[in-house]
Every structure is written in structure tokens, then in C-alpha cells.
Amino acid sequence: MTGINLRGIDKRYGSVDVINNFELQVDPGEFLVFLGPSGCGKSTLMRMIAGLEEVSAGEIHVAGRDVTHLAPGARDIAMVFQHYALYPHMTVYDNMAFGLRNVGVPRDEIDRRVQEAARMLELVQLLERKPVEMSGGQRQRVAIGRAVVKEPLAFLFDEPLSNLDAALRGRTRIELARLHQRLKTTMIFVTHDQVEAMTLATRIVVMNAGRIEQLGRPMEIYHRPATRFVAGFIGSPAMNFLDVDRIEAPNGFVAVRLPDGTTVQTSVPAAGLPTQSKLTLGVRPEALSIGAAEESDVLVGNAEVVERLGDQTFAHIALRNGELVIVQAGADSTISVGDLVGVRLDHSAVHLFDQSGIAYHAQARSVA
Structure with missing residues (x-):
């Protein structure tokens, strides 16, 4: 297990400050949720942790290692996006195995990881199907499985449920909670949906205009909001x-x-x-x-x-x-x-x- 430490993070686009002097310690094994309205900076923070956005100032540490200027693939972090981005011509098995093959993981080890992730996510019966033959919820589970097989130090989820209908969102939310309980790996989840935040999070970071409005446990924030913004x-x-x-x-x-x-x-x-x-x-x-x-x-x-x-x-x-x-x-x-x-x-x-x-x-x- 590993923690993630954000130290004095700034993000500027030209003369516009999006994030300013952002400080946060994500504890090892916790499920932290960035919650806030569109445009508050939560996805930008996620992308900086993943290495998909450069920081303007500050440092990002994962497991005590400074990864601020490392390439995304060198950070040992797996990210699940809002859009599944599965390869349509590949089976579920091959979608999950593709990244491991590219980095030279032995065939037996690839099979072990894919089979284990498939059992965990109830995908065993779907391994020979292609994405077009599956529902939206099943495709999202494949996208999650593709991240799980990497056995990363931490998982990042960028609004992964937003494209699902209400019933599928509820079921997939429970699957994510179970996944965290099984893996006990550090997870960061971005959403604007307070139900997702309240039901999944160990702690919630309520964000507003690029800053932390309140950080705390779900029911603590609910019963004792720090500001009118949080209360509303x-x-x-x-x-x-x-x-x-x-x-x-x-x-x-x-x-x-x-x-x-x-x-x-x-x-x-x-x-x-x-x-x-x-x-x-x-x-x-x-x-x-x-x-x-x-x-x-x-x-x-x-x-x-x-x-x-x-x-x-x-x-x-x-x-x-x-x-x-x-x-x-x-x-x-x-x-x-x-x-x-x-x-x-x-x-x-x-x-x-x-x-x-x-x-x-x-x-x-x-x-x-």
C-alpha cells in the first residue's frame, strides 16, 4: 500500500490560475474522493497526479518517491477514464492483457493476472467477447479490469460512472466499493455526484474554485459543513x-x-x-x-x-x-x-x- 502527497501544487494556463498552493496527504489504502462542481479543478488535479498534465509548481510524491516530472508510465499508477476506450477488435481478455504484453510481462503471469481480475469483477464468462457484444456496465468493468491487472501502487478514477444509467451506476458503485475492500489499495475518485462520494469515500475533498473547501469523513461533512458552499x-x-x-x-x-x-x-x-x-x-x-x-x-x-x-x-x-x-x-x-x-x-x-x-x-x- 502507498500514500500520495501533494505539496504546494500550482496549475496555471497562461495568466489563469486554476490550482494554487494545493496541499493534500492521501493516506495509504484509503478511498479519497474529489467532489465538486464542474470547473472546480478536480479533474485537473487527477491528471497532474497521473502525469497527463504538468504541474506549474510544487511536487507530487507517491510512496515517498518524487514523481512530479516522471512520465505517466513510470509512476506505477493506473487510471480509469470516463470513456471506456476499449479496443473494439480485441476480446475482453486481450483488452486486459494488452498493456502487460507491451511491457514484456511473461505469458503465464499475464494469464494469472487477467484470470484473477476477471473473477474479481465477474468477467470470467465474458473473456472471449468483444466490446460491441457487452453492455455499458460490462465495458466499464473491463476498463477497471485493465487497470487492476497492472497491480499499481494506486488507482485513479475520473468520473468512471457518469456514462452509465442510474441502475448501472448503483451496481457499479457497489462493485468499486467491494474492489477497494479486496485490494486495499490507495484509490482517488473524481466525481460531481455527492451520492457516489458519500457511499464510496473514506474521506471527501470538497473542492471549490481550485481549493479545498472542506476535507473530512462523509458524515462529518454532512453534519458539520465548514461553509455555506459545502452545506448547499x-x-x-x-x-x-x-x-x-x-x-x-x-x-x-x-x-x-x-x-x-x-x-x-x-x-x-x-x-x-x-x-x-x-x-x-x-x-x-x-x-x-x-x-x-x-x-x-x-x-x-x-x-x-x-x-x-x-x-x-x-x-x-x-x-x-x-x-x-x-x-x-x-x-x-x-x-x-x-x-x-x-x-x-x-x-x-x-x-x-x-x-x-x-x-x-x-x-x-x-x-x-
Whole structure:
């Protein structure tokens, strides 16, 4: 097993800075995910690690060895791309064996590696087929197998599931998780899909504009986002945000007032919070619940949209001031479009964000 260390990495295209002084230690054997919107620099970082892009400054170390200026083939890293790029005239076996033959690996060793990878990826019955005779998911497994047979120090995955339909993405995601458990090799995975990140990662690097917005375990990032950007990017449906005014609270916790005059008492400690009066209240849909509209301690609004997803229901509630919040209701909720309802908040699960987007949390939560 091996780790990867990025030290002061810069990437410039002409006068445009894409990555600036990027520092990251990828631990041996971990499954690290770069997560962020298009254009945030995650694929550029991946390509620099692979040697497909030159760094403008900084160093890349793999297993303690400086590989910054080595050719891609000399880094002992295997990369799986978004597009399968299989040889159409070759069988699955030959696609997986081709790279090994080119570097002179003995025939018996090639066969051992291909057969082992085929068993691991459930491709044994497909070894004599050509790519045109297989589904998209099977082709992607072949592309992964072609990387596995190299027995590299680390794997790089650049959005490998984005061309698959929803069902295949789910199945292939599980196969990748199992592959990591079997190989216990360092893996870096690039995606803009938070479900892939949350379900695969040992740690997630949330990226924004070429920098790390937050680095942490999946549930840590979910429950305690460092910034409003992270809070809005992680979670489906996204966190609800409401502009509020801070008001005095004698109990050591912050109270806020919504534009319609409703006061909300939070469990966010006042100590350490900036004195600015304008804040943003953040609350996830599952921290809201629907109650009777006449209760005095709730927000009041009308249901505009109701999404019934089988195991859960999401209600989009338009509050009296015109703002919209999404509430996770019970799977068997009877709420209908047009209903007047009350919305209660779990005060221990709300977040506050200052004008610069920094987050302040109600309390530490136990995360796994």
C-alpha cells in the first residue's frame, strides 16, 4: 500500500490560475474522493497526479518517491477514464492483457493476472467477447479490469460512472466499493455526484474554485459543513437557507428573526459567533417536521409541491414571507398540495452562516 502527497501544487494556463498552493496527504489504502462542481479543478488535479498534465509548481510524491516530472508510465499508477476506450477488435481478455504484453510481462503471469481480475469483477464468462457484444456496465468493468491487472501502487478514477444509467451506476458503485475492500489499495475518485462520494469515500475533498473547501469523513461533512458552499452542495434535497436577523438571547444561545417576524431559538452558542446582525439560518429537510398550522411555535405555510418517493416524502412549503423550505415528511404522510401546515425545527440540528459563509453549528454530533 502507498500514500500520495501533494505539496504546494500550482496549475496555471497562461495568466489563469486554476490550482494554487494545493496541499493534500492521501493516506495509504484509503478511498479519497474529489467532489465538486464542474470547473472546480478536480479533474485537473487527477491528471497532474497521473502525469497527463504538468504541474506549474510544487511536487507530487507517491510512496515517498518524487514523481512530479516522471512520465505517466513510470509512476506505477493506473487510471480509469470516463470513456471506456476499449479496443473494439480485441476480446475482453486481450483488452486486459494488452498493456502487460507491451511491457514484456511473461505469458503465464499475464494469464494469472487477467484470470484473477476477471473473477474479481465477474468477467470470467465474458473473456472471449468483444466490446460491441457487452453492455455499458460490462465495458466499464473491463476498463477497471485493465487497470487492476497492472497491480499499481494506486488507482485513479475520473468520473468512471457518469456514462452509465442510474441502475448501472448503483451496481457499479457497489462493485468499486467491494474492489477497494479486496485490494486495499490507495484509490482517488473524481466525481460531481455527492451520492457516489458519500457511499464510496473514506474521506471527501470538497473542492471549490481550485481549493479545498472542506476535507473530512462523509458524515462529518454532512453534519458539520465548514461553509455555506459545502452545506448547499452536500445533501439531497439540499439544505434550506433562510436570511435572518440576530437578536439578543439571554440563555447563551443565538436567537434569530425571520423576515416575517417569526423568532427562532437555536442551540448555536453565541460565544464565538460574529457580532454582525445579518446571518443565514441553515436546516436540512430531515430536521424539519410538519405539524398543525395553529401551533404557535412553528412556521406556517402552504404545500406547493409534494414529492412521494416510496420510502419518504418531501413537501415544498411556501412560508408566509414567500420563502420556500423543503421538509422530509413520513412515507405515509397525507399532506397534499395547497394544505396549510406548520413547520417545526429541530433546534439542535440547525446551522448559522455569517456573511462570509463560515458555518457555526448547534453542537457536536456523533458521526461514523
